Amino acid sequence: MPMAEAIDRFVPDGSTVALGTALEALIPFGAGHELIRQGRRDLELVGPISDSLFDQLIGAGCVRRITAAWVGNVSEGLGHCYRRAAEQGVPRPIDVYDHTNFSISMALWAAAWNVPYLPTRTLLGSDILGTNPNLRVVDGLVHVSAVQPDVAIVHVQRADAAGRAHAWGPLGVTEEAGLAARRVIVTCEELVDESVTLSDPNRILFPETKVAAVVPEPGGAHPSPVQGYFKRDHAFHREYAEMSRTREGFEAWLRRWVLDVADRDGYLKLVDVEPLRIKEHRRSVPADYGYE
Amino acid sequence: MSEEPYTDEELMVAVASREIHDGDIVFVGMRLPILAYAVARSTHAPAALGLFEVGLMRDQAASAYLGTMGDPPNVAGALWATRMSNVMALMAQGHVDLGFIGGAEVDRFGNLNTSYVGPPDRPTVKLPGSGGGADIAILSRRWVTLMSHEKRRLVDRVSFVTSPGHGDGSAGWRRRHGLLGGGPSAIITTLCVFRFPEGGGEAYLESVHPGHTVDEVRAATGWEMKAAHDVPMTPSPTQAELSEIRRRSAGA
Numbered sequence: 001m002p003m004a005e006a007i008d009r010f011v012p013d014g015s016t017v018a019l020g021t022a023l024e025a026l027i028p029f030g031a032g033h034e035l036i037r038q039g040r041r042d043l044e045l046v047g048p049i050s051d052s053l054f055d056q057l058i059g060a061g062c063v064r065r066i067t068a069a070w071v072g073n074v075s076e077g078l079g080h081c082y083r084r085a086a087e088q089g090v091p092r093p094i095d096v097y098d099h100t101n102f103s104i105s106m107a108l109w110a111a112a113w114n115v116p117y118l119p120t121r122t123l124l125g126s127d128i129l130g131t132n133p134n135l136r137v138v139d140g141l142v143h144v145s146a147v148q149p150d151v152a153i154v155h156v157q158r159a160d161a162a163g164r165a166h167a168w169g170p171l172g173v174t175e176e177a178g179l180a181a182r183r184v185i186v187t188c189e190e191l192v193d194e195s196v197t198l199s200d201p202n203r204i205l206f207p208e209t210k211v212a213a214v215v216p217e218p219g220g221a222h223p224s225p226v227q228g229y230f231k232r233d234h235a236f237h238r239e240y241a242e243m244s245r246t247r248e249g250f251e252a253w254l255r256r257w258v259l260d261v262a263d264r265d266g267y268l269k270l271v272d273v274e275p276l277r278i279k280e281h282r283r284s285v286p287a288d289y290g291y292e
Numbered sequence: 293m294s295e296e297p298y299t300d301e302e303l304m305v306a307v308a309s310r311e312i313h314d315g316d317i318v319f320v321g322m323r324l325p326i327l328a329y330a331v332a333r334s335t336h337a338p339a340a341l342g343l344f345e346v347g348l349m350r351d352q353a354a355s356a357y358l359g360t361m362g363d364p365p366n367v368a369g370a371l372w373a374t375r376m377s378n379v380m381a382l383m384a385q386g387h388v389d390l391g392f393i394g395g396a397e398v399d400r401f402g403n404l405n406t407s408y409v410g411p412p413d414r415p416t417v418k419l420p421g422s423g424g425g426a427d428i429a430i431l432s433r434r435w436v437t438l439m440s441h442e443k444r445r446l447v448d449r450v451s452f453v454t455s456p457g458h459g460d461g462s463a464g465w466r467r468r469h470g471l472l473g474g475g476p477s478a479i480i481t482t483l484c485v486f487r488f489p490e491g492g493g494e495a496y497l498e499s500v501h502p503g504h505t506v507d508e509v510r511a512a513t514g515w516e517m518k519a520a521h522d523v524p525m526t527p528s529p530t531q532a533e534l535s536e537i538r539r540r541s542a543g544a
Contacts, residue, residue, distance in 0.1 A: 023346040023376075024362030048376065049423055051360075072420030074322075075359040079420060086418035098407060101345050101424040102380045102431075109377065121384065124470045125456035126426045131412050140470045169367045170347030171375045227364050234359040282368055 003220075003263065006185050006213035007034045011151055014042045016067075018108070018152040018181060020050035021174040024074050025227065026167060027053050028155040028187050030220030030264040036060040037258060046108075046149050048101045048173055051224055052240050055079035058094060059250045060258070065095040067134075067147055069104050075234055076241035081250055090247065098128045103135065103144045105173045110146035111180035117143040151212075152181035155221045156205065157228060159188040163211025164197040164204045168284075169227035171205075178206040189229050191216040200287060219268050222276070231276045298529050300482045302537050303501055304438055305331060306529035307480050308392070311436050315339045316389035317382070319428050322361055324438050325392035327540050329353060334536045343388060345424040347374045353540060383431040386472060391428035391435040397450045398437055400494050400515040402457025402476035404429065405450035412452065422454050429455035434477040441481035447514040458492035465492055484509045485526055486517075494518060499526040 011017060017035075020027045032053045035043070042064040045054050049070040057063050058071075059081030072079040084090040099107065102122045110118045119141040129135050134145035154174055156167040165186045167174065178184045184206055191214065197204060223233035223240075243253040261267045298306075301324060308328035312318055314337040320329050329342050330353035342350045344361040349372035356365035367373055382388060395404035396419050406425055410416035428435055439445055457476045459465035466475050479486040479495055483504045486495035497519035500506055506523050529537070 022362065024360035025346075025364075068421065070421040070423035077420075082420075083418045087415055096412075096418075098421055100422045100426045101376060102384075102427040105375075105377045105380065121470060121472050122380075122427045122430050124430055125453070125459060125466070126422070126430070127453045128407070128422060128426060131407075168373070169364075170344070170362060170373050172346055173376055175375055176377065225362065225364050227367050232359050232363050237359070278364060 001213045001215055003030060003034045003187070003215045003217060004038070006215050007031065007038055010183060010185055010212050011035060011040060013040055015150040016044040016046060016148070018046040018149040018177040020047040020053055021152065021154055021177040022167070022170065022172040023049055024051055024232070025169055025225045026155045026221055027051055027224035028153045028220060029053055029222060029224065030217045030267070031153045031185065031187055031215070032057055033258045033267070035062055036254070046104070046147055046177070048104050049074065052079065052237060055081045055244065056254070058082050058085050059091070059244065060254060061091040063094055065097060067097040067099065067104070069099045069101045073237055073241045075237050080241070080244040084247060097132045097134060099132065100128070103142070104147070105176060106144040107134070107147035108173055108176035108180040110144065111148035112176050115146065117145045119143055147180070149177060149181040151183050151185060152177040153185045153187070154178065154205070155187045155217070155226070157188065157226060158190040158192045158196065159186045159214050160192055160194040160197045161214055162194060163208040163214050164194065165206065165211070166197055166200065166203045167205055168203065175205060178210055181210065183212040184210045185213045185215065186211055187215040187217040187220045189218050189220070189226060202287065217264055219273055220264055222268070222271065222273060228281060229278055230273065231278060233276055236271070296531070296534060298534055302529055302534060303526070304480050304482065305537050306533040307485060307526060308436060308438060309335065309533065311478060312337045312340050312390060317341045317343060317387055319343050319345065319383065319388050319391035319432055321392040321394065322358070326353060326358065327537055328392070330540045331533050331536045335532050341371070343379050343382065345376055345379060347376050347379055348372065349379070380427065383427065384472070386433060388432040389434070391432035393425045393428050393435055393437050393455055395425070395437055395439065395455065397445055397447050398439060398479055399447050399450045399457070400517070401459060401461040402479065402488055402495060403450050403453045403459070404437060404455040404457065405452045407454040408452045410451070425455045429457065429475070430471050430473060432473045434474045436478045436480060437476065438480045441483040441509070441512050443512050443514050446481070446512070458488060461492070461494050463491065463493065483512060497523055499524050501526045502528055
């Protein structure tokens, strides 16, 4: 399904959206930019960290609430749009529900297991407890309330048309986000035949029944890395950090990279990803699923 | 002792590497702690293991430059690539010996602020947040923070505790509040090393880096710091430490 159709059909205004679930890698920037182009409003973004994608969505005015452990630019530091929104309400005020990496994982597992909360020892003694109404201390443990995304958007190395997605490398909170969400949008480097995905069912991330759309989107994670496909584009992150320092700079950045391009193909005409393409491959040994 | 000149950062990395004991499981983090881990592995702690919250375990530093812990060179050659909740499980069980945490502000009791400057509902600066910092601060057996030594960063009390250290500094504060791990053991700055007493409390000046003085440290520290009459000098980086740092930094 084309990206524009997937976002139009499955991510209405007001949605709770999990993004950036593998932390610094496999971030679905292409999907995020389509949310911006379609003018989505009042989103609640859920994730551990998001590198600069949350910052971009906040700056574009798409967001009403952040439920996350960290929002910024991993290699460059502060998120300037996040700062403007939280400090000055620009372009619009946002609610911030702070988490830690561990507690956002637990909030998603709680939703995945259909329980109201999960107890943990993390967060004890932290002032974060006072800023997030979804965290409560009960009998010496922190109860982390379930967070159910309406949709989780994930980028993976390969998927088949039925929604069976293969990703490798560290997974962060990807599995719990997909299980917790009402539906999943998978964007992928390669759309493959099911003979590929079904040859290794252990590597399939989610039950196919959760997956509402599969979007072939090579380069859809740029500037974040994709193991075996693309390195991280550090210079691009640096340029974004510099441009987004002012509201005007951010708006110029947004026009150039998001609003004035029609889709990911248009974006990829503006940036040379060839130097980022991984050329030396390290393939794993296939698993033997023999049974007789 | 090396006679070679070295930078503030090289000294901080060497000092941080000495916090890693052989056989430790270390929550590594990024930048200087990654270098410290590489130095420790190549010198006194060949059996130390590195854990990354993204969902990785390694037994050696990556062989190419990392902008983030999720970069492809950090995955190639990993001992374990998994989900975040699995590495958090190890930490929740008390199996992580040492963590490194960065911060914008630290106070005399080792509490870190990476969330808000000013009131949370109307901050003057919205900082990025905890990430995994609070998890490491609460659950790892001990932890260390590295910081540029500036008066605005080393404050009497942080206005917001993202990652708890020794709380209000009273004896047994962490145990009374149910925190699993032992808390911060040291603050390594560009000027000195602060150490915390076993069992918590207030940081004291353990050593001053070569070329700096106690008075200079006192002037750049936001609390009335405790220091012995005769504070030793931080040992300079050894030749082995420096060569490993430089080998690892090349190409960065």
